[in-house]
Amino acid sequence: MGEENAEPVAMDANAAPAVSVVLCVNRANPWLRTAIDSVLAQDDPAFEFLIAANACPDTLWNELIGLVGGKGNVRLFRTKIGQLAYNLNFLADQARGDYLVRMDADDVCEPDRIRRLRQALASDPVDVLGSAVTLIDESGVTIGQMNLPLAHADIVRSLNTRTVFCHPAVAIRRQFLLDMRGYLGGFVSEDTDLWLRARRLGGRFRNLPEPLLRYRIHGGQSIASRAGYAEVAAHWLREFLLAPGFYTFKGLCAALAKCLFAPWLPRARAYRGKQDDTSGRGR
Numbered sequence: 001m002g003e004e005n006a007e008p009v010a011m012d013a014n015a016a017p018a019v020s021v022v023l024c025v026n027r028a029n030p031w032l033r034t035a036i037d038s039v040l041a042q043d044d045p046a047f048e049f050l051i052a053a054n055a056c057p058d059t060l061w062n063e064l065i066g067l068v069g070g071k072g073n074v075r076l077f078r079t080k081i082g083q084l085a086y087n088l089n090f091l092a093d094q095a096r097g098d099y100l101v102r103m104d105a106d107d108v109c110e111p112d113r114i115r116r117l118r119q120a121l122a123s124d125p126v127d128v129l130g131s132a133v134t135l136i137d138e139s140g141v142t143i144g145q146m147n148l149p150l151a152h153a154d155i156v157r158s159l160n161t162r163t164v165f166c167h168p169a170v171a172i173r174r175q176f177l178l179d180m181r182g183y184l185g186g187f188v189s190e191d192t193d194l195w196l197r198a199r200r201l202g203g204r205f206r207n208l209p210e211p212l213l214r215y216r217i218h219g220g221q222s223i224a225s226r227a228g229y230a231e232v233a234a235h236w237l238r239e240f241l242l243a244p245g246f247y248t249f250k251g252l253c254a255a256l257a258k259c260l261f262a263p264w265l266p267r268a269r270a271y272r273g274k275q276d277d278t279s280g281r282g283r
Contacts, residue, residue: 020097044115055082160251
């Protein structure tokens with residue numbers, strides 16, 4: 001697959017991690033060290049940290065080796081395919097934990113994130129567990145909070161009209177993801193596709209009310225883009241054709257409307273405003 005494995009120190013083969021944190025990155029950003037450090041600084045050490053550098057330049061690869069070299073719970077891989085879905089599937093195949101904890105290269109974990117996720121999963125081992133997130137700008141200043149539906153029924157009920165999970169804030173049961181044949185694709189909507197298939201296949205969902213991740217808003221994101229909404233509309237069209245009904249028709253109509261009117265949606269304007277307001281401070 002074109003991957004290279006840089007493991008300065010191997011983990012104890014007898015000490016299977018409780019969870020596997022998975023992070024994919026394909027270009028340098030000013031917050032990469034902060035993101036990686038926030039994972040390594042977790043107050044619960046029962047995890048492994050898998051990083052896939054995909055279609056990246058040698059400078060980024062060398063930077064990653066410098067950041068995580070010598071860390072026994074970190075495994076670093078390099079692939080030639082610059083697509084998030086592919087690299088998440090690759091890391092899922094390599095992972096040893098029962099759950100995959102998502103992480104992005106520009107966000108920040110709260111210090112107790114893994115511990116809180118493990119506690120919640122111990123009492124209620126759902127297939128997908130997410131949480132609220134704190135929104136921060138390029139400088140790390142808090143600009144808001146994303147609250148999400150909490151219970152399974154509320155998540156399913158809301159799935160056809162709104163965001164129900166913040167992808168980099170979720171933990172996914174690894175075997176469930178493998179049984180679903182992993183992520184299927186989409187350049188910016190692989191998560192929505194996964195939630196739709198998981199709902200159809202009887203997956204169990206939950207969100208925690210407390211924010212366990214600081215989600216960074218900046219100018220390099222594809223948030224609320226027309227391309228993203230177009231992909232989501234295609235996913236909903238598939239669901240409608242497979243199971244025609246009011247629920248899937250409503251999801252398809254909502255996705256088409258968002259695609260057509262993306263530049264004027266309040267969420268898109270708000271995010272663009274935050275990006276415009278902070279772009280100067282980030283330089």
